[in-house]
Amino acid sequence: MDNLLLGFSIIATPINLFYCFVGTFLGTVVGILPGVGPLATIAILMPLTVNLDVTPALSMLCGIYYGVAYGGTATSVLLRIPGEASSVVTCLDGYMMARNGRAGSALTIAAVGSFIAGTIGTVAISYLSPPLAKLVFAFGPAQYTALVLAALAAVTYFSGGALLKALLMVGFGLTLGCVGADPMTLTPRLTFGNLDLVAGIDLTPLAIGLFGFSEILAMARQPLSKLRMIPTPRTLLGFLPNREETRRSVGPVWRGTILGFMVGILPGGGAMLASFLSYALERKVSRRPEEFGKGAVEGLAGPETANNAGSSGALLPLLCMGLPANAVSAVLLTAFMIHGVAPGPAMMERQPEVFWGLIASMYVGNVMLLLMNLPLIGLFVKILEVPRAYLSPLILLLCVIGVYSSGEDSAVVIAILFGFLGYFLRKMDFDLGLLILAYVLGPILERSVRQALTISGGEMSIFFESGLSIGLLVAAGAFLVLGLLPNRKLALRDD
């Protein structure tokens, strides 16, 4: 409790509150816009935060991360366009509620559910972080290797595409992470003699290329269509759900919170998987399953709550173990490192003001999101009326600033090359999120493998000496075997 109070005392300064607001505001906007996702936005803004203090910078970037889930709801409910991946399920019942004249109720139920999930998720992070951080000390290099392999296998499985294509993306991500000087001997690796590559491929051009430039190319190929938005209520009273809707949403909100948080902690989990599982669960336990897809309150409240809880849950392994659970949190990990913060148990001991300041910013950010999203959501969705002709050059220029600020002369060229590659891979149905996640996890995996083999004098048996690492390796193998089975019904992308 003292730690949390310390966090609130840190976040309660005008500058920290301002950047927390900027993050949640941008998160909402990004959630609404179909063209640019949280990953590209965080990658664009990451270099721009270098001059900021660590707490406001990380509060802003995390605000984007969890704010996205709020913004995505509005377009799903009012336009049947999911602003981001975790709001796809909301299109089913949220949009139908809006068509039945209950747009205000749908937005309120989603916003309040998201607020409850976000707040409970943050409370859970506050209380689970210290014990989980102690658990990390049970992990030696061999166990950590097994953990990263299990995480990669789980993410590959949950990505839902063909297993071999997913593994190819993981392989290329790990390979790209090796490009540049070896961290221990400084020997140039996989550079093809190019001196520009000795410093390695920076995450910023890679992420902006794969998720920013490629998205603009994909948008350019789409035919222009006129949006038909369902209007929002003119008064605040119009946003209030009736008694029946409130009663029906209580259960799904609680179930969605618990399920979403637990799924979020899992590697490969996160907001999207949480929302799909919650929808399936609500349909299963509902007394009116026939209403699903026709405007069932449960079909909106459960998934909307679960996706926010999933976003919060995914931050737990990142903050306590330095292990990102999905592509966006992998980019966040890099942002932490740019600011000299190494997430993990040491962060809580050596930089408690950063850790607890960040946790407190999440509480405050969730309140800001609720206040912003209820009365102003009608205004926010007007952003979608900005024509592509004006929006795409703006996004491209922001991408250039983000890439250029990363400091490398060749960064813009690298980003554009990855932009074309990303567009092409997207068209061929490859999961780019896996590539980014593997790229970030690659150096962590290599360091663990090398440390373990150095300790054992090159004996591979070190990876099978403890029950923990055997269990994790078995889990990794199980995910890969399950992934080879036909008719997997998961097709989840968190990018």
Place this chain on the structure above:
Amino acid sequence: MLMRISTERIVFLAGLGVALLFFWQSVGLDAWSILGPGPGLFPRVITGFSSVVAALLVAFPGLAKNTAAATSEPEAEPEPGPEERRIFRIYCLAMPFLAIGSAYLGFILMSLILVMALTWFAERRCWRRALVYGVLCGLVGVIGFGQFLGASVPAAELDRVILRFLH
């Protein structure tokens, strides 16, 4: 269908080629040193793994379709019309322009040309609005991001003149 499979196989072949190139690079590195695992061990394992996966996909492209999503009928993507194709080509040309523009033209001039190319030429919006919008984007980039946020923004003579004028 045959055409689709053959396109996929070409993609997997390209993937195999890239993986083998990286593998060839990693083979020249020491896998072991007197200190323990060398700089080449991990890249060799990873690139070898990628090569095997890519080779499997080349040999058996059907393995790339083992999910429910693939077994069901894929959602037909609408074929872009001539106008969409024209717009897409201009956007494609705009990308390399950004690399050149950021290196030689500075931010304001690059923004202006980019916005004119995309907003006016590609999307057929009013040229006066595009012109004003391009200048505004450039100024916001240089003054807002470069000056106030301290971000690194591509700068040429025009950008420096504007900043000197502000001082």
